[in-house]
Amino acid sequence: MQGLEVRGLSKRFGGLTVSENIDFDLKPGDRKALIGPNGAGKSTFSNLVTGILPPSSGTIRFDGVDIGRLNEAQRVKRGIAKTFQITTLFRDLTVRENLRLPILERQGRGYSMFRRADGNGETEAEVAALIDQFALEPLADKRVADLAYGQQRLVELALTLALKPRALILDEPAAGVPSSETHLIVQAIEALPPDLAVLIIEHDMDLVFRVAAQIVVLVQGRILTEGTPQEIAANAQVRELYLGGHRHD
Numbered sequence: 001m002q003g004l005e006v007r008g009l010s011k012r013f014g015g016l017t018v019s020e021n022i023d024f025d026l027k028p029g030d031r032k033a034l035i036g037p038n039g040a041g042k043s044t045f046s047n048l049v050t051g052i053l054p055p056s057s058g059t060i061r062f063d064g065v066d067i068g069r070l071n072e073a074q075r076v077k078r079g080i081a082k083t084f085q086i087t088t089l090f091r092d093l094t095v096r097e098n099l100r101l102p103i104l105e106r107q108g109r110g111y112s113m114f115r116r117a118d119g120n121g122e123t124e125a126e127v128a129a130l131i132d133q134f135a136l137e138p139l140a141d142k143r144v145a146d147l148a149y150g151q152q153r154l155v156e157l158a159l160t161l162a163l164k165p166r167a168l169i170l171d172e173p174a175a176g177v178p179s180s181e182t183h184l185i186v187q188a189i190e191a192l193p194p195d196l197a198v199l200i201i202e203h204d205m206d207l208v209f210r211v212a213a214q215i216v217v218l219v220q221g222r223i224l225t226e227g228t229p230q231e232i233a234a235n236a237q238v239r240e241l242y243l244g245g246h247r248h249d
Ligand SMILES: Nc1ncnc2c1ncn2[C@@H]1O[C@H](COP(=O)(O)OP(=O)(O)OP(=O)(O)O)[C@@H](O)[C@H]1O
Pocket: 013, 016, 018, 036, 037, 038, 039, 040, 041, 042, 043, 044, 045
């Protein structure tokens, strides 16, 4: 199978089972969201897939190859990337300078080659394409520290795309972004390459329902259900989960 194929994935921390027998597919072109209450195990699942955490049992395949024993960097090389955390942006460098770094890294040229990269046409063309894709032109020569938070998250997304992933995990892309700026994130997700496999882990249901074609609901480490946004919105168990305790009927 092309893409990500997770079977029987479980993770226990001591006596606590945080992921339980998860089967999950993410194919090229998918736009899937993973939702669930606090502590459902969403971050743990993402950390298992990206290789940050070792599973207790189960298999993870990518394009048919077992990647369960690869570390995080090796999985990134295979094409599985998670959005960088904002702290990995170099706040005193400009957007353009930040974007050069993962491209050089991918080319195996490392950060020490940074200065020479100014004259590297191939790198600059890639940087320009990313700036264009994420409509960052007006911000390209500003320091990241001087950007609005939503704009910083866009740069973070552009940085991750510079790694040329084939599967992308967006871990809470709208977290901390003021509602006046969430449209930037939605637009950026909509502009992702169509054949990229995308998994969005997000609390903002507005955003989830706008960008996801499929939604997976995780509860206490298990998949409760999976379906289209319409199916999930109509699911009584999911409604209970999100509205439970606040209903007045
Ligand atoms: N390293 C760890 N050691 C022990 N327990 C952990 C560890 N990491 C996570 N947990 C527990 O696993 C459960 C799931 O946590 P996780 O962060 O994956 O949930 P989540 O769905 O991402 O939550 P949130 O929406 O709040 O981010 C929680 O009960 C958490 O306390």
